[in-house]
Structures are given as C-alpha cells and as structure tokens.
Amino acid sequence: MREDGPVTSATERPEPQTPESDRSAPFPRRVRLIATDLDGTLLRDDKSVSDRTVAALDAAERAGIEVFFVTGRPARWMGVVSDHVHGHGLAICANGAAVVDLHREGLVLEVRPLERPDALTVVEALRAAAPGTSFAVELTNGIHYEPDYPPFHLDPGSDVAAAEKLLSPEWATADQPVLKLLAHHPALAPDEFLVLARTVVGEHASFTRSSPTALLEISGLGVSKASTLERCCAARGIAPEEVVAFGDMPNDVEMLAWAGTSYAMANAHPDVLAATSARTVANNEDGVAIVIERIVAAQQNGA
Secondary structure (H helix, E strand, C coil): CCCCCCCCCCCCCCCCCCHHHHHCCCCCCCCCEEEECHHHHHCCCCCCCCHHHHHHHHHHHHCCCEEEEECCCCHHHCCCCHHHCCCCCEEEEHHHCEEEEHHHCCEEEEECCCCHHHHHHHHHHHHHHCCCCEEEEEECCEEEECCCCCCCCCCCCCCECCHHHHCCCCCCCCCCCEEEEEEECCCCCHHHHHHHHHHHHCCCCEEECCCCCCEEEEECCCCCHHHHHHHHHHHCCCCHHHEEEEECCHHHHHHHHHCCEEEECCCCCHHHHHHCCEECCCHHHCHHHHHHHHHHHHHHCCC
C-alpha cells in the first residue's frame, strides 16, 4: 500500500445516493469559500479530475467563491490539481501542517510542524503498545522511512533508517521541519489502531487516518485540516458559516464539523457521515461538482 494509492475509501461503503437526494441538502445563501478534500472526494478513484469538476471549480472562482484544496497529500503530490487552482493559488497540505502556493510549484509558505521530541515520544509509545509498527517521516523535502515500512512505489524517499535516527538532531535532515509522522501496522484494524494511538499518546500529537489500511497520520498537537483552514479563513475575514466543506475520511471530520455546511460523500467513512449536515453522491459520480453547480446557480439567482 502506498500513501498515494487508494487512501481515502471507507472499508465499508454506504449505498450511493442519487443526485435527487443531494438537492434537498441545505447551504447558506452566501458562500465565500469551498474547502474540499481530494482523494475519495474531489478526485475520482483513478486520481483524475473530471471535466465536469474542472468546469464547476472554474465557475465557483468566476462567481467570487474561493476554493481551497485541503488534503493529506504533501505538496509534491499536488500536480493532479495544480492546473485547476485560480485566484490565490493556495492549498492546505499534509492534514494542515503546510500551506503551499500551487502557482509556484508547491512552494511551502507556512509550516505547523510536529516537534521531533514529540515524534520520538510517539514512536516509543507505539512500538511498545503495538509491536510491529513501522514508521515514515514526512519532511518538507520529502519522505524518509524505516526498512519495514511499506515502500512508496512512486515516491521512494531519500533515507531509509530507524525512525529514531531519522528524527535525531544529528541526522542530515535535522534542519527540515517534520510535517507528519506515519505509522503502519500490518495486522490491526485501522480504526482500532487509531483509537489505541490516541489513548496511549494522544497528549503529544494529533492522530488521524485516511487509508483503508492501518496507517496513521500523525501531526503536531492541535494541527488539523480544520485548524489551518480556520487560520486561512480568519486572515480573509471569512466566517465558518460562509464555508462549505467536502470530505470522506476521518482526517476530514474536524474540518467538516467546523464548516458552516458540510457534505459527506456517499462513499464516506461512518465517522464522516455522522459529522456532516448534508450528503452528496460519490466521488466517481462528481458529487462535489454537483453541489458547486447548485451553489453558483443559487448565488447568481440571488437565492
């Protein structure tokens, strides 16, 4: 399994909804910003952006509605949508740990790091609580991982070593901020692993997941898609009730709870379905585009 593989599909998918069921979902009269996850949400399962979605994103920007891509992906994996960013050109990456400028090839503008002492504490605690856990370290300059960590076919990384060495102040990359620590377990159920990690070491970091496997994404304490989106919106004078958000997996839950209106994809994880105020059809059926089209039409008509 790769982090850039099918990482945002729920293990058990609900039955797809019809577009008609989406039309009854409410949204505010004035939408100023759309915040959307990528994998399993905006992107189809083949990682493409449909023509309908491209047109909807363009229509939103032309209507004066900002669009933020808010994703667990690192900046270097944003090429799939970089051509579809207008206006500000900003995206929130690594589950809120980085704000990047897609107009400047993913230049990192802001970092909210996981401090290395906290990362080392997490490594120690998870090794003890879940033997067999392997780790990868996502830095601003790329991914580095342990020998037993599932390899990244398209993103092989620069260094292979024990996490304790990768996080050491003596290691060659010690000057690079840690965006995420990734923890993989070969046998535990994904949600079980998440609950375990939050229980044993939740006071040192933020834990979430977006993979159908037992792969945890670990950020600095208080860092999430929601908290970084809130900062970006505050800088623009945008209130939560003026934001419409879309997502499908546990790493979207805080963002969906924060936004004034939130949509779960029909293919969403049960936690996302529980956290959202509205539903749309699955990612392969252009669920995000369908809602954006309605928002734009309503605002153009003064509804």
